[in-house]
Amino acid sequence: MHKQEVTIYDVAREAKVSMATVSRVVNGNNNVRKETRDRVMEVINRLHYQPNAVAQGLASKRTTTVGLIVPDLTNLYFAELSKGIDDIATLYKYNIILSSTENKLLREDQVIQGLLNKQVDGVIYMGDRLSDEAAAAFERTNTPVVLAGTIDSREQFASVNIDYQKSDKEAFNLLLENGCGEIALILADAEASINKENRIRAYQEFVEEHNLTKHIYQDIYSYQDGYDLYGKLEEDGIEGALVTRNLSAVGIMNAALDDGKKIPDDLELITSNATAISEVVRPSLTNIKQPLYDIGAVAMRMLTKLMANEELEEKHMVLPYELVEKGSTTK
Amino acid sequence: MHKQEVTIYDVAREAKVSMATVSRVVNGNNNVRKETRDRVMEVINRLHYQPNAVAQGLASKRTTTVGLIVPDLTNLYFAELSKGIDDIATLYKYNIILSSTENKLLREDQVIQGLLNKQVDGVIYMGDRLSDEAAAAFERTNTPVVLAGTIDSREQFASVNIDYQKSDKEAFNLLLENGCGEIALILADAEASINKENRIRAYQEFVEEHNLTKHIYQDIYSYQDGYDLYGKLEEDGIEGALVTRNLSAVGIMNAALDDGKKIPDDLELITSNATAISEVVRPSLTNIKQPLYDIGAVAMRMLTKLMANEELEEKHMVLPYELVEKGSTTK
DNA sequence: ATGAAAGCGCTAACAC
DNA sequence: GTGTTAGCGCTTTCAT
Numbered sequence: 001m002h003k004q005e006v007t008i009y010d011v012a013r014e015a016k017v018s019m020a021t022v023s024r025v026v027n028g029n030n031n032v033r034k035e036t037r038d039r040v041m042e043v044i045n046r047l048h049y050q051p052n053a054v055a056q057g058l059a060s061k062r063t064t065t066v067g068l069i070v071p072d073l074t075n076l077y078f079a080e081l082s083k084g085i086d087d088i089a090t091l092y093k094y095n096i097i098l099s100s101t102e103n104k105l106l107r108e109d110q111v112i113q114g115l116l117n118k119q120v121d122g123v124i125y126m127g128d129r130l131s132d133e134a135a136a137a138f139e140r141t142n143t144p145v146v147l148a149g150t151i152d153s154r155e156q157f158a159s160v161n162i163d164y165q166k167s168d169k170e171a172f173n174l175l176l177e178n179g180c181g182e183i184a185l186i187l188a189d190a191e192a193s194i195n196k197e198n199r200i201r202a203y204q205e206f207v208e209e210h211n212l213t214k215h216i217y218q219d220i221y222s223y224q225d226g227y228d229l230y231g232k233l234e235e236d237g238i239e240g241a242l243v244t245r246n247l248s249a250v251g252i253m254n255a256a257l258d259d260g261k262k263i264p265d266d267l268e269l270i271t272s273n274a275t276a277i278s279e280v281v282r283p284s285l286t287n288i289k290q291p292l293y294d295i296g297a298v299a300m301r302m303l304t305k306l307m308a309n310e311e312l313e314e315k316h317m318v319l320p321y322e323l324v325e326k327g328s329t330t331k
Numbered sequence: 332m333h334k335q336e337v338t339i340y341d342v343a344r345e346a347k348v349s350m351a352t353v354s355r356v357v358n359g360n361n362n363v364r365k366e367t368r369d370r371v372m373e374v375i376n377r378l379h380y381q382p383n384a385v386a387q388g389l390a391s392k393r394t395t396t397v398g399l400i401v402p403d404l405t406n407l408y409f410a411e412l413s414k415g416i417d418d419i420a421t422l423y424k425y426n427i428i429l430s431s432t433e434n435k436l437l438r439e440d441q442v443i444q445g446l447l448n449k450q451v452d453g454v455i456y457m458g459d460r461l462s463d464e465a466a467a468a469f470e471r472t473n474t475p476v477v478l479a480g481t482i483d484s485r486e487q488f489a490s491v492n493i494d495y496q497k498s499d500k501e502a503f504n505l506l507l508e509n510g511c512g513e514i515a516l517i518l519a520d521a522e523a524s525i526n527k528e529n530r531i532r533a534y535q536e537f538v539e540e541h542n543l544t545k546h547i548y549q550d551i552y553s554y555q556d557g558y559d560l561y562g563k564l565e566e567d568g569i570e571g572a573l574v575t576r577n578l579s580a581v582g583i584m585n586a587a588l589d590d591g592k593k594i595p596d597d598l599e600l601i602t603s604n605a606t607a608i609s610e611v612v613r614p615s616l617t618n619i620k621q622p623l624y625d626i627g628a629v630a631m632r633m634l635t636k637l638m639a640n641e642e643l644e645e646k647h648m649v650l651p652y653e654l655v656e657k658g659s660t661t662k
Numbered sequence: 663a664t665g666a667a668a669g670c671g672c673t674a675a676c677a678c
Numbered sequence: 679g680t681g682t683t684a685g686c687g688c689t690t691t692c693a694t
Contacts, residue, residue, distance in 0.1 A: 018665045053448045055687035057385045058670045074410045098429040117384045250611045280581045349681045386671035389686045
């Protein structure tokens with residue numbers, strides 16, 4: 001950052017008005033006579049004046065910047081959510097400060113504190129679980145937060161989701177109807193609130209209701225994790241599974257195929273975080289299709305309202321999903 | 332943004348020192364006696380003081396923020412680059428302002444102007460082509476820029492890349508050696524400088540050298556575009572192709588498979604922007620493997636040097652790639 | 663409708 | 679080693 005070439009003061013002097021007036025025309029305040037406004041605009045254009053957003057931020061206490069907390073951008077699930085967020089953010093003229101939290105040098109609450117220090121006007125949170133410190137920091141600084149594609153048991157913050165319990169049960173039921181005996185739940189981080197409080201719970205209820213044996217496999221994060229897990233699944237006689245990460249699901253599927261098995265005849269697979277990947281593999285994966293872009297877009301729209309101190313009609317939005325039957329389950 | 336609860340002034344008063352001293356301890360300046368430093372730190376912790384980065388930015392003319400210009404985050408190619416950038420950025424304590432430029436309400440130079448207004452200390456550019464206005468704006472504001480995974484004919488800005496011409500020729504040669512007669516180049520935006528000045532040129536030279544017929548297919552952006560293109564490829568008797576986008580390559584492959592063809596027997600495919608997707612499809616795609624994470628990381632590291640006014644040993648870094656033979660070409 | 667002036671919270675000479 | 683004092687470039691009362 002070097003010394004700014006032309007400031008509001010230069011414009012004021014050149015246009016023979018006060019800084020206040022220049023500020024008004026820059027900010028679209030109506031209390032300016034048309035001739036004055038035109039004169040100021042002419043100078044602004046002539047001098048190529050551009051307001052310094054940092055100075056604006058300090059003076060106005062609004063930075064028109066929002067923080068985005070995302071575990072991992074290379075996970076298409078988050079990338080697609082982010083796209084919805086980004087589009088609405090630009091629509092409302094907000095900039096996004098990106099913060100990834102997975103495998104990082106910083107703890108999540110350090111990341112959040114950094115965002116708060118930058119004086120973001122609001123935050124979209126897509127992490128796995130919000131710490132108490134983080135929640136307290138948001139509270140203390142009075143920074144609005146919206147959770148996108150995540151849940152938090154506190155229900156303190158606004159959120160946009162699908163009904164994970166309902167969708168998962170629907171998936172389990174499909175596997176059951178298709179004749180799968182041993183049905184498994186395969187997930188990444190079992191402690192993530194979305195899993196702990198929704199998926200696992202839904203699975204428990206399902207298993208109990210139908211008197212089945214419980215098979216939960218956790219810490220399956222990657223393609224390779226899925227690939228390597230296959231052997232155990234076979235040992236355990238698993239015939240159907242709901243897999244949260246779609247890359248892991250593909251790993252399992254490929255391992256089965258490499259083992260000479262048939263999908264879905266020998267193993268039925270459903271993935272719950274469907275992205276483009278589930279569609280392009282062969283056979284394509286039956287999946288719980290979430291409106292990821294919309295979840296992001298709605299979350300960001302809600303945040304703009306909160307930042308403008310508007311009321312939210314609904315604090316917790318639940319968007320529709322669709323169970324899409326593809327080639328990894330029998331028809 | 333609400334009124335800040337505790338400022339540097341509060342800390343100064345409470346610790347019975349001047350603001351300057353508090354500022355010194357906050358910024359790790361050594362010119363503070365240990366006892367004073369301890370006393371100030373105690374107050375900082377007790378009051379939970381956090382510096383206001385916006386005020387720091389205005390006073391110091393450094394925002395410790397860099398702008399990231401990326402066409403589309405849901406393209407894994409960019410997501411993986413971004414991850415490398417992000418990791419190094421946090422390592423050096425920079426925040427990232429994210430700006431996507433594809434299918435957007437804003438033109439790219441508006442996006443860049445916005446970044447400049449936010450007083451970013453530097454910019455990583457991953458777009459397709461840098462406009463003259465944008466280049467001029469960077470020049471004018473003296474903002475360092477590094478291109479990651481992109482080229483710019485001006486060679487004015489630092490960059491990190493692989494040798495696209497060399498890698499592509501290697502790929503074409505592999506197809507030729509494998510006996511493909513009609514070899515095609517399939518790309519997205521033919522006007523992107525990376526294509527215009529590298530891939531297309533390499534292809535031209537290759538075709539001329541071997542006296543082959545030229546087959547360039549452009550505007551193939553998506554999986555579906557690839558899928559739909561297959562019919563034409565077959566009509567044209569294409570036996571081998573280099574496809575820039577790996578999702579498009581998968582689309583072509585799936586269309587061929589659905590048509591009862593065999594890969595690689597009937598059609599050989601190589602993709603040049605390999606991501607996880609090329610690995611998980613069956614058959615997996617022979618690809619030009621770029622060190623995407625490293626490209627991002629190195630680019631960001633270079634930017635930190637530029638922002639610190641250090642000299643760069645090399646302005647244009649060319650990283651190694653690898654042509655990885657998988658199942659979509661014959662062995 | 664316009665201007666004057668007081669900050670916003672911090673850094674950076676400069677003085678001591 | 680520590681304090682004093684100008685700003686940084688802008689917004690926002692409050693007058694007029």
